[in-house]
Amino acid sequence: MEDGALPQRPNARRRMRAQEQDSAEPASEQGLCTPTSSGRAFENPGSSEYDLGLTQLGESDIAENVMAVENASRRSELDKLTHSGDRKEDNFQGILTNEDDQGWPSGIRMDVGSGEALPAYRSAAVGTYKFEYLDHTADVQLHAWGHDLKEAFENCALAMFNYISPLEYVRPRTTRRYRAEGHDLPSLLFAFLDELLFVFSTELFLATDVKITALDRNNFIIEAEGEGEIFDRDLHEVGTEIKAITYSAMSIVERPEDSEVFVIVDI
Helix, strand or coil: CCCCCCCCCCCHHHHHHHHHHHHHHHHHHCCECCCCCCCCCCECCCCCCCCCCHHHCCHHHHHHHHHHHHHHHHHHHHHHHHCHHHCCEECCCCEECCECCCCCECCCEECCCCCCEECCCCCCCCCCCCEEEEEECCEEEEEEEECCHHHHHHHHHHHHHHHHCCHHHCCCCEEEEEEEECCCHHHHHHHHHHHHHHHHHHHCEEEEEEEEEEEECCCCEEEEEEEEEECCCCCCCCCCCCCEECCCCCEEEEECCEEEEEEEEEC
């Protein structure tokens, strides 16, 4: 040390490191490993029947193991709610109650925020129709299904008209023809619903029944007919205005003898 120089004291980082080492030694003597950067302390191999051998893994491996354990716990809780021991596919409701590729029961919808189970798909069908409305922030999601894709598209059209004005008050007095084109199935569904909405906006024609007369899946063209009448405030109940069709979260699902579509509309 040079003459006149002040004696050097350990800086804060060195003192903290020394304290960590001192606190880690008793833990090692008790069969515990040194706490990780996340603050978790895991038992050494052989110290417990639940030991995962985490002391020999890296931080990323530890995180994956912890996530696997937490997911297993969540699935166990869901099993208690859904009686998963008797899982099978319910073809009548069209709800897959077996587990998906991530191990979650695919017939159960979970609220990510609260963790509570939501109503199963198709459980809120409107009357005898094959469609329902799902809650969505500021908008509404149309969910329609059918024996095949053609019927699912038709029921989605009815879901849209019924949201504008309940179809129970609409009579099939006249017929209107529609034609729409797309470049794939989602764009074809969008164009089909958009054409129906455009005709209602310009002619106030409400269709109480929609039949697709031609569905060209090679050129993506739909031709359809709608039976209904002109909207009249004195005769028809006023529902909710639909401003536009959107591509947001649009989904088309096809399975043997069953198809369904999900479309969010702007209201």
